[in-house]
Amino acid sequence: MEQFISMYIDDELSLHEKKLFVDQVATNKRYREEVLELLEQEKLLAGALMHDVPDLEMPTMKRANTWHSLGLGLAACVVLCFTFFAGSFFSPTADQPAGKSVAALQPAPVPHRFVIYQQGSAQVEITGSFTDWQKVALVPSGTNGYWEVTLPVVSGEHRYTFIVDGKRLVPDPTVDIQEADDFGAINSILVVEGKA
Structure with missing residues (x-):
């Protein structure tokens, strides 16, 4: 009997099984009292768990230094520009005569x-x-x-x-x-x- 009560509390019964369970609780006084007692225990356990959880402090994010972020962005731009211009300068097309394509x-x-x-x-x-x-x-x-x-x-x-x-x-x-x-x-x- 306790197994069905536990399954009912944990919502593990199908709709048909829940209907049979409620019918049984309504007709059997001893079964009804046991269900109510276990539900009360479940309620106390749930409440105790909620109150015993310590408050956790979330770590705070350090604010990024604005100058540091600006410097990193500027450095990235310099590297990107250098890569673009160096690629154009050192590419095979830089030395080719005018009018010839890379495919040629x-x-x-x-x-x-x-x-x-x-x-x-x-x-x-x-x-x-x-x-x-x-x-x-x-x-x-x-x-x-x-x-x-x-x-x-x-x-x-x-x-x-x-x-x-x-x-x-x-x-x-x-x-x-x-x-x-x-x-x-x-x-x-x-x-x-x-x-x-």
Whole structure:
């Protein structure tokens, strides 16, 4: 019985159980007295806990020195301005002749030939970082099952894969460096050296 009283006090009963509990309290005098006694104890305990809690003093925040804050702000502005002007001064565009863009100073893409053997396939495509992951169709090279395409590739590290018949992903069998991507497919890694 005490378990139901405790559950009622702690609001752990469902609505149906609460209804049964109130019906029982109303019909059973001894049960009613016990509930009232325990509720009174709960009331005393709650009151005692509220009065025995010591007053806690909240720590006060020190006021920031206005001059100190102003100095920090000024120092941050100086660093930011220096970074901006130093970046403009030391950037590669500072020494370039007038009329040339930054893109003109970067190495030009070099043609790279991709070849794969897929006998009996109706379609082979390639997709990779050098095509912005857009599909590019390969063309049959003769009638013996080889497919090829030559694409411009800039220097750097590139990931790519072949798509056979529109659904099967095939890494380049001629490239030793491969890795799994986030989708479970295997990509080949092509490293193109920049020309000086």
